[in-house]
Amino acid sequence: MRRDHRPYWLKKLQLWFRHWKARHFLLPQFECIGQEPEIMDPGSVQVFGGNICLGHYPHLISTPDKPIRFTTFGHRGGEACITIGDYVLISPGVRISAGQSIIIGNACMIAANVYISDSDWHGLYNRTRPFRCTLPVTLGNNVWIGDSAIICKGVKIGDNSVVGAGAVVTHEVPANTVVAGNPARPVKQIQPGRRMLTREALFATASRQAHNMEQLDRMLLGGNTLWGWLRARLLPRRGD
Numbered sequence: 618m619r620r621d622h623r624p625y626w627l628k629k630l631q632l633w634f635r636h637w638k639a640r641h642f643l644l645p646q647f648e649c650i651g652q653e654p655e656i657m658d659p660g661s662v663q664v665f666g667g668n669i670c671l672g673h674y675p676h677l678i679s680t681p682d683k684p685i686r687f688t689t690f691g692h693r694g695g696e697a698c699i700t701i702g703d704y705v706l707i708s709p710g711v712r713i714s715a716g717q718s719i720i721i722g723n724a725c726m727i728a729a730n731v732y733i734s735d736s737d738w739h740g741l742y743n744r745t746r747p748f749r750c751t752l753p754v755t756l757g758n759n760v761w762i763g764d765s766a767i768i769c770k771g772v773k774i775g776d777n778s779v780v781g782a783g784a785v786v787t788h789e790v791p792a793n794t795v796v797a798g799n800p801a802r803p804v805k806q807i808q809p810g811r812r813m814l815t816r817e818a819l820f821a822t823a824s825r826q827a828h829n830m831e832q833l834d835r836m837l838l839g840g841n842t843l844w845g846w847l848r849a850r851l852l853p854r855r856g857d
Contacts, residue, residue: 620856648667648670650671658680661681665690666687666697668696672702672704672705672723686712692751698715706726708728728764732768735752736770764783767785774790777792786801790803
């Protein structure tokens with residue numbers, strides 16, 4: 618991992634600009650959004666269509682080569698919607714496409730390259746019309762979707778369940794169940810009585826954590842200079 622050569626004030630300026638860019642150019646594209654959204658790269662989050670809502674404390678991680686895409690495209694003049702709960706993590710390359718309705722509960726974690734869709738987008742015999750091929754998708758609370766998994770139309774995933782990497786989910790997943798494979802099948806049960814920490818716990822003392830992170834940045838970056846940062850960018854050396 619490369620050392621961060623930025624001076625503290627430069628990192629603060631870059632973070633301020635990132636938040637300003639998200640607030641003025643990205644967030645107005647959503648129908649509604651909760652408090653304290655964290656958008657790592659606002660320019661690589663793509664929003665197509667309306668009725669897309671994010672809850673409180675969403676964490677969107679994307680990169681220019683792996684954008685996050687939210688798409689709603691209703692059929693027969695109807696309006697499609699995507700509703701995402703609180704404390705949700707969405708990773709690079711995730712695509713969520715709704716022809717009718719996709720609902721994602723609180724504290725869900727969606728890994729990189731996941732595709733969630735409530736529609737086949739074309740009929741099996743009439744491939745010129747995207748009618749009669751949608752069924753709502755629902756993810757419960759604290760659901761974890763593994764890397765490159767696909768969630769198909771009509772799927773309901775119960776609370777606390779886990780979808781393994783690369784799985785293709787075509788049928789309902791009960792609560793507290795781990796599924797894997799193509800098509801996805803149960804491989805393990807989660808003990809419902811065991812204490813479980815969710816992403817919500819990360820935000821129980823959000824202001825305190827933000828203060829601690831700021832103090833850590835001051836300590837780690839305090840000795841950095843603008844010239845040192847420019848030198849590391851333009852003429853990197855071993856150990857940078």
